[in-house]
Amino acid sequence: LEIMEGNRHGKTSVLMLPWLAHGHVSPFFELAKSLRRRNFHIYFCSTSVIINSIQSNLTRDLSSDIELVELKLPTSSDLPPYRHTTAGLPPHLMFSLKRAFDSAAATFSIILHNLNPDLVIYDFLQPWAPTVARSSHIPAVMFQPTGALMAAMVKYELEYPSSDLSSIFPDIRLTEYEIKQVKNLFRSSVNDARDEERIKECNERSCGMILVKSFREIEGKYIDFLSILLRKKVVPVGPLVQEPENDVVSRRRFEKWLNKKQDSSCLLVSFGSEFYLSKEDMEEIAYGLELSHVDFIWVVRFPVAGGGERKKNVEEELPKGFIERVRERGMVVEGWVPQAQILKHRTTGGFLSHCGWSSVMESIKFGVPIIAAPMQLDQPLNARLVEWLDVGVVIERDNGRLRRQEVARVVKEVMVEKMGERVRKKVKEFAEMLKKKGDEEMDMVVEELVKLCKSNKEDNLESHWCRPAIDSHFCEPR
Incomplete structure (x- = not known):
């Protein structure tokens, strides 16, 4: 892949790094399409199997502003390149995939050095991504491709594990079975890092704000509650629904x-x-x-058959x-x-x-x-x-x-x-x-991201990792 450095024709350049699941890749790609219509140049970074799966959606018009960048993961007999995605992945290999993803931090650092984007937008399971960005003096923002209710409940559970989840939002009528599902959601551990610790660190390292795939008319109070919990601005990006394919x-x-x-x-x-x-x-x-x-x-x-399975x-x-x-x-x-x-x-x-x-x-x-x-x-x-x-x-x-x-x-x-x-x-x-409302959320997203990138350039990250996005909480001073 030909990698071109930095700002393209005066546009704000963003490197996007989703987790390796379709339910994450798709919203990231829709966000990329929305941003490229607003004077952003996107480097979309993922594994070869995922890049190949979205290549057909990259029309000539899109490809001028969205470049696909391969992130190479280590391979093994259990985890060849075609398994560098959660799609069709046997459940017992999920830990191996997370381990391989973690080990791509050094490769990601080289990519950032070569591309020198203005901003990194990352997912909720790779705390190493904002750390690498910080070492390159590049601001990083987390995009949560789930709803604000989910993000708020998980954050609350991680902070107060003995709490009664059903009492936080009484309108959300959770059964005992469902409460147990939520409480057990992120208890797994890979590379001595529990998923719950990854999520905490990803939240903490996001520069002044978190993006969520939602809109205020359905999740306003959950967006506000999440902002209080995180002490950061929570910016909804809208529903990001893919237009019907012309197949x-x-x-x-x-x-x-x-x-x-x-x-x-x-x-x-x-x-x-x-x-x-x-x-x-x-x-x-x-x-x-x-x-x-x-x-x-x-x-x-059905899962992809393997190992002689019919x-x-x-x-x-x-x-x-x-x-x-x-x-x-x-x-x-x-x-x-x-x-x-x-x-x-x-x-x-x-x-x-x-x-x-x-x-x-x-x-x-x-x-x-x-x-x-x-x-x-x-x-x-x-x-x-x-x-x-x-x-x-x-x-x-x-x-x-x-x-x-x-x-x-x-x-x-x-x-x-x-x-x-x-x-x-x-x-x-x-x-x-x-x-009727159209893309009004995206206008606010663009305003916040441009402001962040501009602040970073003026500061050169010498005095602070990030400038404040809201009054209540900012990225930590260096």
Whole structure:
């Protein structure tokens, strides 16, 4: 890759370094696209497998302002280059991937020295990134590609581990099962650094502010609470929803099926690109869909087979005869679908989702109510926020297990029944609001980042690591 140094044609240059998961890479890339429209030049730094996956989205127009820069990670027999991503990664190799990512700090330092950007924007699991930036006299800001509620809850739990999480925001109705999930979220350790310590250090080393993927109309009080906890300015960047891809072949396939259906009658069922349902959950969802009698498109995914394992077969994993029984009203698709395109279609009236934050943002933007079936990570918190906002309904678990009757009940409530009208109406109100307000959050983001870079140049980082972004807390003096 040809690396060009520093400021490009008078533009503010930013190096972006996301964690190696699709749910992080995608928001970072959308942020990059938004910034390049506002006189920024972006160096997008990641592993070769991730760079290759986003290369097709880098049009000629984008490539003039977004340069892809490879971050080389050490390889091993267990962790060849194609596994330098969480996509399809066997769970037991997650520690190895984090260890490899940590060891890329020296390579990252060389990249920074060669590029000399005005600013680094980094993710929440690599505290070495702002440290390396600081050694090169470059300010660094953390971008949290989750919601503010999630970030605030995690920060509060890390600061006050014996606290009652359910009492912080009583409106967010967490079950005991979900509280336990949140409390156990970041207890793992790699290279003698617990994930909770990484998050703390990433927060502390961010220069005067934190960026979050959200907007005030849905998370205003959580944004303010997070700012108090961190004693830093928390700047929402908006929903950062990717525009529907112009994949003509895929679009036509699904549009042909959807066009035969009535308005708002179809359900999209998808659990994200990197989560795989257990056979038990898959079976309960299948029977729940069958009992609901609604039309649906269900995206199923299985881990990448390896080590001599046989690839899973869709029909074998689903209940016997299921595909044949629902053939007239259900489409089961393995792998990938143009999710935004389907959500935007007039006949889509519901989204049965794991409540990954990007999926929540997409559903709200396109005015589609959510049937929430959270599985892990931030998803239970996101689902309860969806419930509190009245833009969806949570499928309640029975001792941690999904039940087909509950799946069918919630699907019918949200999609068909009169009691679901409030949810259908509310999510459309949010969609209309987002359409009217446009990109106003991004204007504030640009103002803050430009101010930071300008302050850094004037100071040359001699007296302070960063100048204040708000009165209450700043980066620590050197």
